[in-house]
Amino acid sequence: MYLNLQYLNNINHKSRMCFIELRLYKDSEVYKMLFSIIVPVYNVEYYLEECLNSIINQIIELNNNCELILIDDGSTDSSGEICDRYKEMYPHIIKVIHNKNQGLLLTRRCGFRLAEGEYIVNCDSDDKLELNALKRLKEIINIYNSPDIIIFNYYMFNNNDKKIAFENVFADSEVCIVDKKEILTEFIMHHTVNSLCGKIFKKSCINVDHQYQQFAKIGNGEDSIQSIEVFNNANTFVYLNEGLYDYRSGSGMTQRFDNDYYFLFKTIIQQVEEQQCKWQLCNFDQMIACKVMAVAGRAITQSRYNNWDSYKEHKIYLQKIRKDEMFKKNISYLRNVKSELQLDHFILLILLKIKAYTLICILLKMKNILEKR
Numbered sequence: 001m002y003l004n005l006q007y008l009n010n011i012n013h014k015s016r017m018c019f020i021e022l023r024l025y026k027d028s029e030v031y032k033m034l035f036s037i038i039v040p041v042y043n044v045e046y047y048l049e050e051c052l053n054s055i056i057n058q059i060i061e062l063n064n065n066c067e068l069i070l071i072d073d074g075s076t077d078s079s080g081e082i083c084d085r086y087k088e089m090y091p092h093i094i095k096v097i098h099n100k101n102q103g104l105l106l107t108r109r110c111g112f113r114l115a116e117g118e119y120i121v122n123c124d125s126d127d128k129l130e131l132n133a134l135k136r137l138k139e140i141i142n143i144y145n146s147p148d149i150i151i152f153n154y155y156m157f158n159n160n161d162k163k164i165a166f167e168n169v170f171a172d173s174e175v176c177i178v179d180k181k182e183i184l185t186e187f188i189m190h191h192t193v194n195s196l197c198g199k200i201f202k203k204s205c206i207n208v209d210h211q212y213q214q215f216a217k218i219g220n221g222e223d224s225i226q227s228i229e230v231f232n233n234a235n236t237f238v239y240l241n242e243g244l245y246d247y248r249s250g251s252g253m254t255q256r257f258d259n260d261y262y263f264l265f266k267t268i269i270q271q272v273e274e275q276q277c278k279w280q281l282c283n284f285d286q287m288i289a290c291k292v293m294a295v296a297g298r299a300i301t302q303s304r305y306n307n308w309d310s311y312k313e314h315k316i317y318l319q320k321i322r323k324d325e326m327f328k329k330n331i332s333y334l335r336n337v338k339s340e341l342q343l344d345h346f347i348l349l350i351l352l353k354i355k356a357y358t359l360i361c362i363l364l365k366m367k368n369i370l371e372k373r
Contacts (some may be wrong), residue, residue: 038112
């Protein structure tokens, strides 16, 4: 083994000892890196250090049997500089890649290709890991004989509040083994298992050479596109009924209008439809219809956040959804999937079905007025 002593003298004592320990460990025949934590970075200078600190402290506690891969996606603020500074502080742990801007999906794929760990852990750069999350995941890996995927709960938080996003998805128990068809059904019907940050998976569950160029510009929904690949290549699943991840709320789609929201998610649903023969799920068509209706309901509701110049302009947006072939194909299932939809979404979809565009516009306008009071 060769150690560059001049290089070691340029880093602090704690990092130097960790580096030596890691090099000795890596040169042994028993070394196997457990986790590769992938963090795509883009213009998050206000949150990035909090994110990185939540990860690095846990890596050190696990005897550095992990790596942290930071991919700067062409940030225009100081995010890239923060990445480099942390790399200097923890050279034995951190890899930093600076790319031109290419979007979240392709940035994540870059991290997957570089990963050396047995498991991939995803963390968005404005979020953070719960204390001892990696230690807990390592325990589950050892107890359940290295499952392909471990799914866990996550928290929603902002400056003043923190709450569990969901729990007891597959069982009330602390941890359980889950059948693959249960996972796939939940994936289609709800959004509890869609997030890449809400699960860890073996690197063997992905094909790092798989091309996703056609989805490069997808922001919301890139998790779902890649989850299809991950689920297809996995056989063993464990659900951990604990919150291990903190998702920062208030910075996503909750109060923002995306004119292409419905048609973006239509592309994702089409990818799911292509899995019908492979997945062999009962009531597949009805589950797809439920997904289409949920997306359409969300698209209608979020349209109230746009400052429409006129009712006519708003109506044209609604008509585009109503005339879409996927919507027309699945609207016949609306009453069958009512129990899976939000009540306000169901009502708006009924109105859309009968082409009551003006009434929809008025109701959404009234909802905005009431919320401002």
